[in-house]
Amino acid sequence: MKVELVTTLKRQATKILAELHQSKEPVLITEHGQPSAYLVDVEDYEFMQSRMRILEGIARGEKAIAEGNIMSNDAAKERMAKWLK
Known part of the structure; x- marks a missing residue:
């Protein structure tokens, strides 16, 4: 560097x-x-920010699982149906 x-x-x-x-x-x-x-470089910075958002989403998902905040696939589909029409 x-x-x-x-x-x-x-x-x-x-x-x-x-x-x-x-x-x-x-x-x-x-x-x-x-x-x-x-x-x-701007492109490198934007790439790093995109990666950080992905990693933060994964961390939120892992935390939700650890806390027991989960639902079945069918329940998730039902809940998401209103956005997928």
């Missing part, structure tokens, strides 16, 4: 963005020697 100082980002933003779009490799931005932010 590429690491850049925030001052370098300020001076060379266009160059850093061009390299980011070409390599698709995230850039770690540091301030005072400490990690401050990641600079990522």
Whole structure:
């Protein structure tokens, strides 16, 4: 992963963005020697957000199962019928 100082980002933003779009490799931005932010390509960010939504849905489903909030397939079909017409 590429690491850049925030001052370098300020001076060379266009160059850093061009390299980011070409390599698709995230850039770690540091301030005072400490990690401050990641600079990522828009498509990669949107892909990560989509994955997070899927994983959150799976986690909600696993929690519902653990809590016993389940229903039969027939009950689910009946409940969903009004949206599937």
